Amino acid sequence: MGQCGITSSKTVLVFLNLIFWFVIILLLVFVTEVVVVVLGYIYRAKVENEVDRSIQKVYKTYNGTNPDAASRAIDYVQRQLHCCGIHNYSDWENTDWFKETKNQSVPLSCCRETASSCNGSLAHPSDLYAEGCEALVVKKLQEIMMHVIWAALAFAAIQLLGMLCACIVLCRRSRDPAYELLITGGTYA
16 A cells, blocks of 8 residues: 555555554554563562562672672672661571681671671670661662553553544544635625
């Protein structure tokens, strides 16, 4: 249809071809949005399992040095989320880093901001964050996923409203006469 319009210089057919492709693209975007919402809702419960598996692996490879990406990530998360260990600070006792250092302490990133003389020692657990990081990371990820789901739903609703308005305008346009006189009475010059 569009090729016929282009070769025969029929602007109506070219216009219809453009509308057809525009509608196809809008439908693809809409379907993608719906898929994102459905998959986001289905897989948000599976986030906890994936975080648990990943966090266990990262804590096992912790070595306390700054150049190590895993160590920096753990320290960053513990400082930002005010947490220590996977479930609590006692999880550090099972890591290779804890066993190798033999100083009965956890990383300094576990120290509360209010504890000025904290050295990570397990002898002073009140200086350490009591809550584990896994639950806080899962909570943050689920919050982010819910924001993405709501944004996709809002965009889909706006898109549907736009398509509805376009349909209404096209339907009304087909009932209007093609030409109207601007002067309804009097003489024509």
